[in-house]
Amino acid sequence: MNAVPRRVPAGLAGKLVTPGDRRYGALRSTYTRVGSPALVVPAESAGDVAQALAFAAEHRLHVSVRSGGHGLAGAATNDGGLVIDLGAMRGVRVLDREARIVRVEAGARWAEVAHALAAHGLAISSGDHGNVGVGGLATGGGIGWLVRSYGLTIDHVRAVEVVLADGSVVRADAGHEPDLLWVMRGAGSGTAIATAFEIEAVELGRIGYAEATVVVDSAGTALRRWAAMMAAAPRELSTAVNLSAQGSLAVASVNAVVASDSESVIRGALEPLASLGDTVLDQAYVLPYSQLLSTAQLHRHHGQMPVVTTNGLLTRMTSEAARGLVAAVTAPEPLLIQMRSLGGAVNDTDPAATAYPHRHQRTLVTATAFPPGDRETLSAAWKPLLPLTDGAYVNFESDPDEETFARTYPGATGARVAELRRRYDPDGVLRPRSR
Structure with a gap:
């Protein structure tokens, strides 16, 4: 670990948190990683951020930046460097x-x-x-x-x-x-x-919300039905699916949200859930949107979820993809598979309008290995699925590298991202580093 510098700029006086500080334990880690930074700066303004960067440059400290700390790569902390924590800037x-x-x-x-x-x-x-x-x-x-x-x-x-x-x-x-x-x-x-x-x-204001559980056969028939349902669904309906093993069976837990408070719109959007297969509609509500993102979910991070995760986008849920997803969750070392529906308004945007160019895909698939599973477990199970994917999403990748960059920012998008990063950060101060 780098030694803590003795001289502190006046603007940061009293704001530097070191390993001996009582606040350090609450600021050192992220959701997925226990960090041991030399210093944490709980920034209260853009000026604090600028001073922290200058301080890090003067003392040759690696910089990590944390807003919420949920990033799966754990890049919002480090060992021996400086963490800029934005948690006080929450207006x-x-x-x-x-x-x-x-x-x-x-x-x-x-x-x-x-x-x-x-x-x-x-x-x-x-x-x-x-x-x-x-x-x-x-x-x-x-x-x-x-x-x-x-x-x-x-x-x-x-x-x-x-x-x-x-x-x-x-x-x-x-x-x-x-x-x-x-x-x-x-x-x-x-x-x-x-x-x-x-x-x-x-x-x-209020939305429709439902949860359903579906048994999935080895061919992934229910997954293909889900994908077909979403392709025909009104835009008000968005769904997320957790696919996991229950004994020898694969079970899909479906969370459905309807962006409307109209009972007829909600009912019409949710009715097709019953056609997915052996389905149990666990519960359905009309509730405030803010209840889905409840303040009861707020908590501190202490590296409590050391998972490894990767992902890919699907344009179509082919029979090969459906079978592969079921195989991944029923393997001897199973993964948790999460699927999020895309399409609708996502695909209205010009692929060149933002640095997220994936505007024709229909599904985001995220694969996670929990302890004692590791990167090798994940890679082995994901390998058959990787050729079926069409791009990736930066926020659900534990180990970003050149290969995942190319999948996330393909072709001209990647070239432009690289050029702009060189322009705005020529020395690579803010680039993530390997652990």
């Missing part, structure tokens, strides 16, 4: 109610955002857990409960306030630094540090 404010423009600071958690916006009858589609931080999700993509009606979170980001690696504080929007806005919407991590966003929300 949520409606700037223009008529235009539905909301300012959200990067350290806010999405449960806090949902709760604050509920009072205004607004919502932002933003992942599926309230403890996830705004910054990582809103720079990587944002595949949330409302994804098919709303699109990705990044599709509605109208401006980003960032601190560049050289300490410059910049606002990027369509009229000023449009290249920076482009790369921050999909490839922001490793480019600059986002401190706040202006996001266009949607009018939304």
Whole structure:
């Protein structure tokens, strides 16, 4: 571990957290990784972020940035370096109610955002857990409960306030630094540090929500039916599926959200769930959207979930893909497979409009190995599925490397991302490093 520097800039006096500080235990780790940084800076402003970067450069400290700490790669902490923690920057404010423009600071958690916006009858589609931080999700993509009606979170980001690696504080929007806005919407991590966003929300109060359980045969028939159901579904319906083993059986747990408070719309969207196979409709509700991202989900991280995860996008749920997914969850060393529906509003956006170019795929498949499973377990089970995928999503990858970069940012998108990262961070200060 690097020695803690003795000389501290006046602007950071009293803000540096070291291993001997009582606050250190709550700030050292992420959801998936126990870290041992030399220093943590709980930033309260963009100015604090800029000073922390200058301090790290002066003392040759590796920099990690944390908004919520849910990133599966664990890159929001390190060993022996400096962590910039944005958790104190968590303001949520409606700037223009008529235009539905909301300012959200990067350290806010999405449960806090949902709760604050509920009072205004607004919502932002933003992942599926309230403890996830705004910054990582809103720079990587944002595949949330409302994804098919709303699109990705990044599709509605109208401006980003960032601190560049050289300490410059910049606002990027369509009229000023449009290249920076482009790369921050999909490839922001490793480019600059986002401190706040202006996001266009949607009018939304109550939603339909249902949970169903489906037994899946070895051919994955229910999975193909689910994919066909979603291809024909109204945009109001978004679903997420957890596929796991129950003894020798594969079981799919389906969570369905209907972005409407109309009982007829909700009923019409949910009725096809019964046709998936041997289905049990566990529960169905009409509830506030903010209840899905409850503040009860907020908690501290201490490396409690040391999983390894990878993912791929599917354009079609072929019979080969369905069989392969079932095989992965019923293997002697099984994976947990999660599937999230895409299409709808996601695919309305021009693939070149943001750094997330995947605008024709229908399903995101995420594969996770839990302890004692490891990277080798995951790789062996995922290998047959990889050739069937068509791209990847940056936020669900534990071990990003050149290969996963090429899948996430293919072709011209990847070339542009690389060029802009060189422009805005020529020394690679903010690039993730290997553990």
